[in-house]
């Protein structure tokens with residue numbers, strides 16, 4: 778079984794195309810951190826935002842950007858999944874829901890990707906229902922799908938082409954969340970697109 782996964786993961790990567798290397802990814806994260814620091818770093822604002830990472834895909838983005846934020850904040854996470862181990866989205870499934878601490882707060886949501894926008898539209902709606910004062914959506918990448926999305930990101934690292942990507946926290950069939958750059962899977966290797 779381990780052979781199967783090892784070989785499948787290797788073959789997916791061998792056929793994939795690197796779209797953005799590690800340096801480009803890190804430069805985008807630095808730009809995003811700078812933008813958030815400009816907005817929330819002013820001591821006179823007296824704010825204490827709640828930063829929420831959307832697990833699992835946002836784990837790498839979150840881990841990279843958090844140490845670059847220079848203002849006081851509280852960190853927590855939620856866990857939502859719509860793709861599972863598939864390359865096409867389904868129903869939004871909540872695995873860890875937001876805690877009541879969101880009430881009355883400025884909530885900065887960190888996620889790896891805005892694709893069709895269903896996940897973050899759901900997340901934003903739930904946070905507002907729970908009494909968040911304001912929900913700021915910061916996504917590492919925004920996929921150019923050529924359609925209007927149900928939610929807009931307030932801050933985007935990289936706008937990417939309409940390809941299924943892996944790396945920097947994102948997986949294909951459970952593989953390659955650990956890549957430091959962003960790679961597009963070969964369409965021939967996708968099961969449903």
Ligand SMILES: O=P(O)(O)OC[C@H]1O[C@H](OP(=O)(O)OP(=O)(O)O)[C@H](O)[C@@H]1O
Pocket residue numbers: 831832833834835857858859860861866888889890891892893894895896897947948
């Ligand atoms: O804009 P959408 O089309 O809704 O897709 C975006 C969502 O898809 C990914 O999560 P996924 O469901 O793959 O779970 P994961 O984070 O555990 O990989 C990603 O982390 C986003 O949350």
Ligand SMILES: Nc1nc2[nH]cnc2c(=O)[nH]1
Pocket residue numbers: 860890892893940941942943947948949
């Ligand atoms: N890994 C991965 N997950 C996604 N979730 C929504 N779009 C994508 C994508 O392009 N890649």
